Amino acid sequence: AQRVTQPEKLLSVFKGAPVELKCNYSYSGSPELFWYVQYSRQRLQLLLRHISRESIKGFTADLNKGETSFHLKKPFAQEEDSAMYYCALKYGNKLVFGAGTILRVKS
Amino acid sequence: DTAVSQTPKYLVTQMGNDKSIKCEQNLGHDTMYWYKQDSKKFLKIMFSYNNKELIINETVPNRFSPKSPDKAHLNLHINSLELGDSAVYFCASSPGLDPYEQYFGPGTRLTVT
Numbered sequence: 405a406q407r408v409t410q411p412e413k414l415l416s417v418f419k420g421a422p423v424e425l426k427c428n429y430s431y432s433g434s435p436e437l438f439w440y441v442q443y444s445r446q447r448l449q450l451l452l453r454h455i456s457r458e459s460i461k462g463f464t465a466d467l468n469k470g471e472t473s474f475h476l477k478k479p480f481a482q483e484e485d486s487a488m489y490y491c492a493l494k495y496g497n498k499l500v501f502g503a504g505t506i507l508r509v510k511s
Numbered sequence: 512d513t514a515v516s517q518t519p520k521y522l523v524t525q526m527g528n529d530k531s532i533k534c535e536q537n538l539g540h541d542t543m544y545w546y547k548q549d550s551k552k553f554l555k556i557m558f559s560y561n562n563k564e565l566i567i568n569e570t571v572p573n574r575f576s577p578k579s580p581d582k583a584h585l586n587l588h589i590n591s592l593e594l595g596d597s598a599v600y601f602c603a604s605s606p607g608l609d610p611y612e613q614y615f616g617p618g619t620r621l622t623v624t
Binding site: 436438447449450453488490494499500501503504506 | 566567608613616
């Protein structure tokens with residue numbers, strides 16, 4: 405069955421430190437994965453998708469089919485990165501979301 | 512301009528009541544969704560409609576009934592509310608059937624006492 409696992413409920417780092425938000429998936433087909441972000445008092449919004457292979461706000465994510473992972477990375481965390489991050493897998497006409505990881509960037 | 516709006520933003524009600532949450536999008540999108548975010552922040556799809564036609568109906572109690580009067584609106588009616596229905600309900604829309612580019616509403620926090 406398709407599943408998205410985000411093992412960390414909360415990730416706390418200092419400003420300027422590297423960040424890696426983990427995401428693993430379970431899916432028998434060819435996966436299409438995304439990261440969504442929800443900043444405080446804002447709506448959930450798309451951050452990036454693996455197909456576009458782009459860097460958004462300094463974040464990148466590489467699909468690793470061997471490890472079935474799609475970790476979100478940023479080399480130097482900023483305070484404004486503090487938010488809830490969801491990894492999502494496209495399954496047919498719907499998105500299957502992970503449980504989310506709260507990222508707290510401390511000054 | 513609000514792209515996806517939901518009313519009400521907060522809803523407090525007692526067990527056994529019937530309530531509705533409304534969603535409207537002004538993006539011209541064809542597909543709309545309802546999600547439930549539980550107390551642990553787990554986000555799960557409930558329903559989706561494409562051009563007023565139901566296309567996703569997850570395992571949700573039949574006390575929950577979505578209604579789409581037109582493609583810009585998707586309302587959620589809940590009968591006989593239970594404590595476990597307390598959650599944040601998010602509406603979203605996407606241009607077509609591809610779900611990835613979804614625009615989310617601000618959420619409706621439902622508290623059942």
